[in-house]
Amino acid sequence: MGLRHFLAALGLAWIGLGTPAVAAELLYYHGIGCAYCEQWDEEVAPIYPKTDEGARLPLRRVSSSEPWPKDLAHIKGLVFTPTFVVLDDNGKEVGRIPGYQPDWFWAFLRKYIDKMDDAAKG
Template structure:
């Protein structure tokens, strides 16, 4: 999740989705990592294009390549279906 201080939509995501996200199948498969876009870009994300719009959700494959990107937070009713479409691009979840 690309975020920045003062982002009202980031705050809304934090209130509506973030508390339960780690407890979902999506959260276990794609843990949420926050990157502050006002700070230096992390070295391990050198191959990922930065973004000005926050929040932006960037889904990475295990090898660190970008699979999908969701710009903005569309609200809780739309976030989950859009995240589902992103997750489908990863392919089937590994067997547990």
């Protein structure tokens, strides 16, 4: 690669740094002293990144005791912990899982992933 091509590629990479990439993710709203959050942290958190769902929807933790992230200002109405919010590639909410029930968590997560896939197909 010539110097000119290298500099052009470097310039494009630099421009890309200014615009954060948005990817689908699983927002995990949790709180201190939340028994169901602790249960999820013990049962699911260690394996979640190793699952197909975790690969598709990387986990993003947001604590109820911290300031709300500015890039999530469009996500409203989170009161109870835990609440899981599935966000698509555009940062748009696809669905919520309020609370944690081991029997339901994975089924609801799969439902929302399927919903995203169906929307992508048109």
